[in-house]
Amino acid sequence: MRAVIPYKKENAKSRLSPVLSKEEREEFVELMLRDVVDSLLCAGITNIDVLTTSSEGVPEDLEVNLVVTEPGLNVSINEYLRTVDEPTIIIMADLPLVKSSHLKKITSFPEDVVIVPGKGGGTNILFLSQPKEFTVKYHGCSFLSHCDITSDLGKSIRIFDSLLASTDIDEPHDIVELLIYGDGLSKEYAEKRFCTETGKGRVKISPSSKLSGFI
Ligand SMILES: Nc1nc2c(ncn2[C@@H]2O[C@H](COP(=O)(O)OP(=O)(O)OP(=O)(O)O)[C@@H](O)[C@H]2O)c(=O)[nH]1
Ligand SMILES: C[C@H](OP(=O)(O)O)C(=O)O
DSSP: OEEEEEEOOTTOOGGGTTTSOHHHHHHHHHHHHHHHHHHHHHTTOOOEEEEESOGGGSOTTSSOEEEEOOSOHHHHHHHHHTTOOSOEEEEOTTOTTOOHHHHHHHTTOSSSEEEEEEGGGEEEEEEESSGGGOOOOOSSSHHHHHHHHHHHTTOOEEEOOOTTTTOOOOSTTHHHHHHHHOOSHHHHHHHHHEEEEOSSSSOEEEEOTTSOOOO
């Protein structure tokens, strides 16, 4: 079994720009990548490819193989899938809440395809028992696209339902979940910049008292 993490550090997480500068977002995404790699290694998944738009963005000390590709998420993953002959888990780099226990379960289901939905219709994780036959279609409502693609191939599917695995850190309010449930390097980073604000409704983030305010 192998894992592939698509990764683009350059101007990463642009949807977090209301609360983090470009430099901060690039630092943050690198810590999230470290957390994801750590969870994979703890789950015993050690053959990890980082499919990256630039080798410079990936820390040298990470125990991963680098696959450098042109920008373009779908094209690069689909080209990659044509080259693999073993069950493959495609896991996004912005999932610092994923635990090794989730990954162990996801990779032990008997179905051909396991999907972990992402917030707002995305796909956080795809586990493909026969990756060569599968074509990914991220962006838009990729969760439904991936269900349709699986069904068109006549393959069986399992949807893995988990708050933590389904929380991708895309928008400022997602950082609330990281502050509440996180336990890795990206949570530490978020704690330096934000704190939680409780009131009548959902918990919100606000700038840490050490900072003067959001940019
Ligand atoms: N290899 C590769 N990975 C990508 C590319 N675009 C995004 N990714 C990665 O794909 C995953 C999901 O992407 P998004 O959640 O849209 O992340 P993003 O592009 O940094 O965020 P936004 O700028 O807010 O859309 C993350 O792990 C990204 O690092 C790309 O062009 N090539
Ligand atoms: C890549 C995309 O990520 P999102 O924009 O949902 O974070 C998706 O899951 O289809």
